[in-house]
Amino acid sequence: MSQTGDIFHPPVVVRPPTRGARPYRRVEIYGRTVGRATSPEDVAEFVRRAGVDEPDLDDPELVAWRGGDRTVWAQPEQAT
Numbered sequence: 727m728s729q730t731g732d733i734f735h736p737p738v739v740v741r742p743p744t745r746g747a748r749p750y751r752r753v754e755i756y757g758r759t760v761g762r763a764t765s766p767e768d769v770a771e772f773v774r775r776a777g778v779d780e781p782d783l784d785d786p787e788l789v790a791w792r793g794g795d796r797t798v799w800a801q802p803e804q805a806t
Contacts (some may be wrong), residue, residue, distance in 0.1 A: 736786060738776075740769055742793020742801075749800045751793075766796045 740763065741752040750762040753772045760776070763769045766783055773781035773788070783789050783796050791798075 734787075736788055736790040738769075738773055738781075738789040740789060740791050740796075743799055745801045751799065764799065769796070 737756050739754045741754070743749045743751050749763075750764050751769075753760050753763050753769055755772065755776050760772045761768070763772065769783060770790070773783075775777050778788070797799060
């Protein structure tokens with residue numbers, strides 16, 4: 727696949743969750759923002775629209791999860 731020393735970037739990047747009452751995660755495909763996801767199903771739909779019939783959201787060669795995996799959809803509460 728890639729040789730040692732190559733930098734590999736998956737085509738899909740799911741950014742960390744936003745703060746607020748209705749958090750979401752921004753989804754990018756090949757560096758372009760394609761939408762806001764509120765669940766893994768939303769991410770899968772964006773990937774299907776990009777041409778992958780049955781996306782495996784756990785495949786690190788397809789999806790990079792930033793700020794938490796596919797189970798994280800809100801920022802942790804800050805201690806005051």
